[in-house]
Amino acid sequence: MKEKIRDTATQLFLERGFKSITMDDIANEIGMSKKTIYNEYSNKTELIEDCVMHKFCGLSDGIDLIIAMDKNPIEELYEIKRYVLSHLNDEKTSPQFQLMKYYPKIYKNLKNLHFNKMQKCVMSNVERGLEQEIYRDNLNAEFIARIYYSGMNSIKDQNLFPLDKFPVSKLMDAFLEYHLRGIVTPKGKTILNTIINSNQE
Template identity: 30%
Template sequence: MSKLDTKERIILAASNLFWTYGIRNVKMDDIANELSISKKTIYQFFKDKNEIVTISVKSLLEKERMFIEEKIEQSVDAMDELFISIEYFKKFFRTLNPSLLTDLENHYPEAWEVYLYYKESCFKYSLISSMKRGIREGIFRDDFDIEIMARMRMQQVQFAFDSKVFPLQDFDFFEIQIQFIEHFVLGISTIKGFERIQAYRESQKKKT
């Protein structure tokens, strides 16, 4: 097995562990055990856990960016684009450990900067493009400030990770995110958009 393969396997295994258990709860020993290799092997490729976290976060966010771009190209209109994104993020948040973002912000500044970069330059930009498209298509209202709404939506995602506001023992992290998404979309939709949302909800009820 090549060195490149080993490095990629380490990142993949570490990412899965971080995703499931949170970053602080995963030790270098855990990553080594997951791959049945020694910690010494890991240190041949990475200087420390901080580097692994940073690369893992960048890899994850880049995959998200590529997914979003691909789905936007496939969507027939802004609302279809939104429904595709909702289905994706349902799977995304179902398996995400709620402590992950808090761990990044408080203990891994380099990885946190990577997250902020993608949040501002990729995800907010994509959201703004979607809102402009929805306005042109008559699905979203044209009487709100797009920049303000985009910033609010970005903060909603981050806000759901705040355990002081939403203690994990009292709230379902997945449900918080879905409630936020629905609240946001309903707030900017026209009657046409609202009808599309209602039809989507009905289709989801039938599935369950």
């Protein structure tokens, strides 16, 4: 029962935002009484925290599986981007910013987890790219990881990048290409161009 509530609530929160969705909305969507939900969760904040952490852990596990496939680092970043996009509904209502505004403690915890995960993944990606000579040999892996994290967060700001001008999937593609073109070697550039061309076909 708890899993059904969490999965339904997560879907609704991602589609319409954390503030917009009420416990009544969730109960109606599942076809159960609100009292049943309160048997599992004492309040909406507790439910949101469970949804957010479960979603993060699921995405984190999926990213780990992609990394374990041992693709070349450039292809790996594109695979991770596709995977994350497919599980976040394009963030149409910018749930991250609603979370930041209305549930700051949950947001802060999620942000720390996200930062640590991305640092680890990107630093590993850069180090493997250096070993394979597809990234420039003068890179500082920690700097690249931090600037990548900063950029990924910036492009989610819909005041800077309004959805009508910058659809999420195209924006992420543009950012990823921008990031990679700054760090690849000629060998890496060939791989990058092949991936970009295949994505456009």
